[in-house]
């Protein structure tokens with residue numbers, strides 16, 4: 020592959036791998052190796068078995084997939100520069116922005132988890148509006164994608180929140196691409212298709228509200244835990260790749276139930292286990308407080324100090340308490 024091509028292209032697929040013609044690509048796809056990730060983590064023996072290619076050739080293909088995905092040494096300075104390029108979207112609450120180190124980050128996944136009514140969906144609505152604000156007002160002057168798995172998106176709330184920040188409500192609504200995900204398979208397919216949409220449109224926020232509900236409904240109980248986990252990991256990996264390649268903020272929600280039977284440690288646990296525990300990103304726990312007050316707490320984020328703060332949900336959206 021020429022370096023010129025490498026500079027122009029942002030997203031690669033398996034046909035970009037040297038030595039993978041259409042016949043080999045077809046065999047790989049049929050055997051389930053349809054993505055660069057799948058190939059990058061395969062062994063030369065596996066690939067050789069499904070394609071009939073010699074092992075050294077399979078090895079070259081795997082190496083090329085790893086390179087395209089950026090699995091290589093970086094210097095600490097490169098890492099620093101990458102972090103300095105991260106952009107932030109305001110939540111509407113200065114308290115919450117400060118807790119998050121300035122707002123919701125691009126190139127990263129932010130998870131809001133908490134029980135029903137804790138404000139997860141309201142925050143998703145607010146961010147879909149705020150990403151459209153000019154940079155000096157805490158936005159990125161960009162559009163949002165809203166993947167709605169629970170059917171709780173309300174354009175009426177967007178309208179009110181747009182008014183609340185002084186933007187034209189119709190324009191704001193025009194810049195939010197909403198889609199209902201009907202099951203987990205559909206939800207993952209939507210994200211895969213986003214790689215095309217984000218190349219054409221100035222999208223800086225992708226919301227999935229909720230990330231986990233379809234997976235929990237379709238793979239219930241302990242006996243399905245491994246399968247559910249595997250699919251969710253794949254889903255998160257997809258999202259992380261989207262965030263990193265296109266400099267997008269990915270926001271996901273995850274409902275957890277209060278567990279009165281748990282006496283030690285944290286009584287709120289993710290329904291069916293901590294599915295996202297080892298995923299990258301920033302985890303923010305939301306808790307109901309008095310009236311419209313909500314408590315946000317940052318939990319084990321790699322570069323943000325732990326802490327908590329209070330915000331409120333008003334008619335006009337997310338704000339600081341009076």
Ligand code: GTP
Nearest residue numbers: 134135136137138139140141142274311332333334
């Ligand atoms: P689940 O999806 O059920 O897990 O809950 P959630 O965390 O998504 O809660 P959500 O964001 O839907 O928060 C619901 C809360 O937001 C309600 O209890 C209200 O307090 C507040 N809220 C929702 N809509 C409005 C509104 O139009 N006006 C005002 N003032 N508050 C609202």
Ligand code: MG
Nearest residue numbers: 139140171228
């Ligand atoms: Mg909700």
